[in-house]
Every structure is written in C-alpha cells, then in structure tokens.
Amino acid sequence: MLSTMRDKNRQRLEKAGAVLFALIVWQIASLMLGQELLLVSPIKVVQRLLSLCAVPDFWDSIGFSFVRIMEGFFTALLAGTVLAVAAGRFHLVDVLLWPFMAAIKATPVASFIILCLVWLNSASLSVFIAFLMVLPIIYTNMLEGITNTDKKLLEMADVFHIGLFRRIHYIYLPQLMPYFLAACSVSLGLAWKSGIAAEVIGIPDGSIGEKLYKAKLYLNSTDLFAWTVAIVVVSIVVEKLFLMIIRRIYRRLEAS
C-alpha cells in the first residue's frame, strides 16, 4: 500500500518535471525565434490566459462549448452502450452496424464537419460531431467487454436463476467497468478535439471555436495559444472529474 502510494507520488513528480521541461523548451524556442507572431512565449500565454479568465465572455464561451460537447458525448455514451448491448445479444445487429462504425472511424473529421454543415445549424454541429466521434469508441469497447464477460459466471447466474438487475450489478458491471473507463478516457479527449474543430469551421457565435477562428483571422498568436491551453485544461479537468465520479459511484455499488 505504502509502496503503491510512493510509486504514484513518484509518477506525479515525473509528470510535473516533464511539463516543466516542455515549458522551458518552449520558452527557449520562443526566445531564439524572437517572433511572437510565430511562437509566443509561455509566460505571455499564461498572462493572457489570466486576463481572459477575468472576462465573463471567456467563461460564457467555455460554457457554450462545454454544454454542446458534453451533450454529444453523453448521447454517444448512451447510444453506444445500448447498441453494444443489442449487438452482444443479437449478432445480426453487430453485423449490420459494422459498415457504419467502420465508415465513421475511417472518415476524416473535417469531411463530416463540412458535410454536416449542410444539414445542421452551426450551434448544433459540435454536438453531432462529438457524438459521431465518440460513438464507435464506446460501442467497440463495450461490445468487447460484453463479449469477454466470464461465461462461467453467466452459467452460474442461469443455474441460480439470478435476475437481470442482479446480473448487471454483480456480473456485468465489474467486468465492463475497465472497458467503460478506457473508452471514456479516450473518447472525452476526442470529443473536445472534434467538437472544437466543428466550431472552428461552423463558427457559432459565443463558442470557443469562434474565438480560435478570430484569433487566427487577426493573426493574434497569443490569444490562439491562450485559448488552446484553456481547451486542453478544460478537457483534462473534465476527463479526470468524470472518471473520478464514475469510479466513486462504482465503489459504492460494489460496497452495497
């Protein structure tokens, strides 16, 4: 237990050291280049980010994009899980869904964004694009988890006439949890990346994407970097928070 904590602390220190190293490299590169337009220094980015944080519009934009991207993510989470359960139960569903999932995975996100702009308004675009990018990841991982569920435990459940709710609680949840967490960890980052890309192309008013687009339009590198850092931070915080909540809920279920 103690050694595990030591290992974790060491890993955290290593990661913090690596971030510090990257910032130093960035600062040196910026100084050597000497052109803020091409590569702004991290100090300036942090200063700009802090000044942005003081403006309500910054938080409005974060909120605008957050709501839409998470809407897409949660819809995909639900749809992917339901479809995976159906595909696990009926092989035909898996066969019929295969071309759709394969096409979504292989198609560049920019193609979808441009195509969807024809059908959807720019404000809903990030919802749909985040949904589309997350769906195959959740579906594939959950289906793999369902397929790999211990058959002997399911046989035991049949013998003891264990009902659906108890099967889900005692057998499926523990076995699916690693697949679910891995899928969420990967897809949350992807939802943010694809959602912001959709906003940059669709340019809905008041979104992070609009701010990025304007920064690019006015060649404002400092704002571009500051907004990018903000996206990375929000994306990481949301991912960690979400995974922590899911783990806690699961631990409570395990203890019940």
Add this chain to the structure above:
Amino acid sequence: MDTVIKDLNKAFGDNQVLKGFSARFPEHKITCIMGKSGYGKTTLLNILMGLLPADSGSVEGIPPLFSAVFQENRLCDSFTAYSNIRMACKKSVSSADIRKHLIEVGLKDSLDEPVRILSGGMKRRVSIVRAVLADGDMIFMDEPFKGLDDKTKAVTAEYVKRHRRDRTVLMVTHSREETDLMGGQIFYMDLPASSPAAANTHSACYLRDIKRSEKS
C-alpha cells in the same frame, strides 16, 4: 421423484465420455458419485444441470429449481463473501441468516472481505454456503471439498448435512473419506469398456449404501 437417467450418451469429438449410461438417484438422499478422473462424472453433472446437451438419452426428475457447487468456485471476485451469497438468495433469506451460515463454516473474519483476497479454501466454503442457502429442491456438488483441510472438510460436510433440508444431493468426489463424511449412498462410475459384464456400456455402475466398515 427419483432422478432417472436412461441410455445417456455424450461424446466430445472422438472421445465417448458417456455411453449408454443409465442410473436412478433416490429423491431426498445424498448420493456420492465416485470414479476416476475422465470417467465422465462432471459431464454427467453438467448434463443433469442442463449446462451441456446430451447426444441422446433421457433424464427425468430434475426439479426446475436447484443449486450447485461447481468444479470452479464461480464467485464474483470484487464483491464480499456476504454479497456473493446475497446475490443468489431470495429476499426472504435475511442478512443475519447469511452471516450465521458463513460463521458456521468458519468464515467469521471474512464476511465483509472481497472474495478476491480470500484463500482457495475460503472461497470454496463461500460457494458451498451459496448453494445451501439458494432456493431449490436439489443440490449438485462437484468436488465440493477440494482444497479444504481435513478438519474444515468435516465441519463443512456437517454443515451441508444439517442444512440440506431433505433436499436431494448429488455429489461428485474422488475421495472415500468425503463420502464417509457425507453419508448416504455411493454411486460408482466405471469406464464403458472396463467391465466384461458391462458389454461396452456404463451399466457396470452400481449403487450401494455407505457403511463405515467399508472404509479402507
């Protein structure tokens, strides 16, 4: 109703495990099925439980509700010993009952421990308590005392006998010591071709009451 098996056949590829197997296991009694490894004891149990289809033959007298101790423990590792029993029991079985039963088989200190940290013998006892407390009119047990020391075997066998509530018990074992502990009857399984009288069938199997004097 007695369990009546007629002309049961089961093969896995070229390996004919059961050939013309017939038997009658009396209702409400403990029957210990003995025989060497590979003689088809577990296959027979799995067919009776409906987990394996037979190639041909008939089985009558298996109640719709029964419980089992499988060859493997088949427990949910991340849940406690208590939760594993709760999962398989009706709501009418109280928490106090579950705890009492687990204490009876010597698991007092492990009631609320996740099963994954329990020893093999402890897990085995959890799966035995699960089978005893679950609803049903019959208990199938496949080498239930595997991995238990002599003293624990005796305690656990007494526990099963005390709580089986007149249910029919079919137990597979290799050990005469275990059949002595359980009492009831022994059913010897032989290989299809190992007895001239058997005429290449499993009919050489026979049933007899366990007598202490038989103990070698």
